[in-house]
Amino acid sequence: MTGQDYAARARLFEFISNQHGGYWRHGFIDHAYLYNLYFPPESLLEQLAKQVHELVLNYPVAQDVLAGLVGDLIGQPQERIVVGNGASELIKIVSGHIARRLIVPVPSFNEYANAAPASQAVEFALDPPAFQLDVDNFAAAAIRCQADLAVAVTPNNPTSLLVPKSALIRLLKELADHACMLIVDESFIDFARDGVQETLEGEIAQYPNLAILKSMSKAYGIAGLRIGYMLTANAAFAGKVRQCLHIWNVNGFAETFLRLAPRYRQEFAASCDRVKSDRDLFSRELGSIQGLTVFRPDANFIFCRLPDQAASGPEVCRRLFIEHNIYIKDCQGKTLPESDRYIRIASRTHAENQSLVEALRDIISRERK
Numbered sequence: 001m002t003g004q005d006y007a008a009r010a011r012l013f014e015f016i017s018n019q020h021g022g023y024w025r026h027g028f029i030d031h032a033y034l035y036n037l038y039f040p041p042e043s044l045l046e047q048l049a050k051q052v053h054e055l056v057l058n059y060p061v062a063q064d065v066l067a068g069l070v071g072d073l074i075g076q077p078q079e080r081i082v083v084g085n086g087a088s089e090l091i092k093i094v095s096g097h098i099a100r101r102l103i104v105p106v107p108s109f110n111e112y113a114n115a116a117p118a119s120q121a122v123e124f125a126l127d128p129p130a131f132q133l134d135v136d137n138f139a140a141a142a143i144r145c146q147a148d149l150a151v152a153v154t155p156n157n158p159t160s161l162l163v164p165k166s167a168l169i170r171l172l173k174e175l176a177d178h179a180c181m182l183i184v185d186e187s188f189i190d191f192a193r194d195g196v197q198e199t200l201e202g203e204i205a206q207y208p209n210l211a212i213l214k215s216m217s218k219a220y221g222i223a224g225l226r227i228g229y230m231l232t233a234n235a236a237f238a239g240k241v242r243q244c245l246h247i248w249n250v251n252g253f254a255e256t257f258l259r260l261a262p263r264y265r266q267e268f269a270a271s272c273d274r275v276k277s278d279r280d281l282f283s284r285e286l287g288s289i290q291g292l293t294v295f296r297p298d299a300n301f302i303f304c305r306l307p308d309q310a311a312s313g314p315e316v317c318r319r320l321f322i323e324h325n326i327y328i329k330d331c332q333g334k335t336l337p338e339s340d341r342y343i344r345i346a347s348r349t350h351a352e353n354q355s356l357v358e359a360l361r362d363i364i365s366r367e368r369k
Contacts, residue, residue, distance in 0.1 A: 036221035038271035055252035069258035087215035087228030099149035106335035139174035158344040160297035188299035190219040282353040324359040
C-alpha cells in the first residue's frame with residue numbers, strides 16, 4: 001500500500017467512525033453493526049419489491065393496525081403493543097419524556113442514558129472481569145436513588161452476556177413496591193442459547209411494572225426498515241408512550257414486512273440457529289489468539305479484551321480498517337474501566353469471521369515482536 005493509499009484509507013476510516021449507517025456504500029466488511037445476515041429470505045424481499053409502486057404512493061397504516069400486526073407475529077394482544085420507528089424512537093420517548101429518574105447498568109447500550117435529560121440518568125457499574133448484573137444490588141441502587149424506571153439489556157450490549165430470566169423476575173418483584181418500571185431490552189434474545197425459555201414475553205401479564213423493548217432490526221435483519229416494539233400489560237404506561245408517537249411513525253415498507261413475516265416463521269428460526277452456530281465457532285477461533293480474552297457470547301456479537309501488550313482498541317480498529325478493509329467497534333466510548341482495552345465484534349459469515357480472526361491475530365502478534 002502506497003503512502004497516498006494509506007492516507008486515503010485513514011481519511012475514510014475517520015469519516016466512517018463519525019457515521020451511524022450507510023456503511024454498505026463504502027465496500028468494507030462490517031463487523032460493527034449487528035445484523036442477522038440470513039434473514040429475510042429473498043422471496044420475502046421479492047414480495048416487497050413487487051409492491052414498491054403502491055408503497056411509495058400511499059399512506060401507511062397507523063398505530064392500532066401496526067400493533068395488531070406485531071401481535072400476530074409474537075402472539076400477544078394488540079393493546080399491549082406499541083410500535084416504533086426502530087426501538088430507538090421508543091427509547092427516546094421512554095428515557096427522554098416519561099422517566100423522571102432512570103437507572104441503567106453500564107457498560108450497556110448508550111442510548112438509554114443519552115436520551116435522558118441531564119442529571120436524570122444514574123449509572124450502575126457492572127464490575128469487571130465478569131460484568132454480570134447483580135440484580136439485588138441493582139434493585140437496592142434503584143430504590144436508593146428513587147428511580148421510576150430501571151433498564152436491563154439481555155443479552156447486554158456490548159458484553160453479549162445474558163441476564164437470567166429468574167434473576168430478572170426477582171428484580172421485578174423487588175422493584176414492584178417502589179413504583180419503578182423495569183424495561184427489559186430483549187433485542188438480541190433470539191440469539192441466546194435458550195432464548196425461547198429466557199424471554200419474559202410469556203410472563204408479561206403477571207408483572208404490571210414490566211415493559212419489554214425489542215429492536216426487530218437485529219434479529220430480523222431489517223435495519224433499513226426501522227421497526228421496534230414495546231410490549232407491556234401496563235395500559236397506563238403504554239398509553240403514555242403512544243401519546244408521544246406521530247400518527248404515521250412507521251412507513252409502508254415496514255408495515256408490509258410485518259404482514260409478510262408470519263409466513264416465514266420456520267425460515268426465521270433456522271436463520272437464528274445458523275447465526276448461533278457461526279457465532280459459537282467464531283468465538284472459539286477468536287479464543288485461539290494468544291492473550292485475547294473472549295467473553296462467552298449470548299448475542300450475535302463477541303466482547304473481547306485485548307492483551308495488555310497490544311495496541312489500544314481504537315488503534316486496533318483503525319489498523320483493521322486501513323490494512324484489512326474490516327470495521328469493528330472499540331469500546332472506548334463505553335462506561336467501564338480500561339475501556340480502550342475492549343472491542344466488540346459482530347459475527348458474520350463463517351468465511352468473513354475467519355478472515356477477521358487472521359487479521360486480528362496478525363495485528364496483535366506484531367505488537368509482541
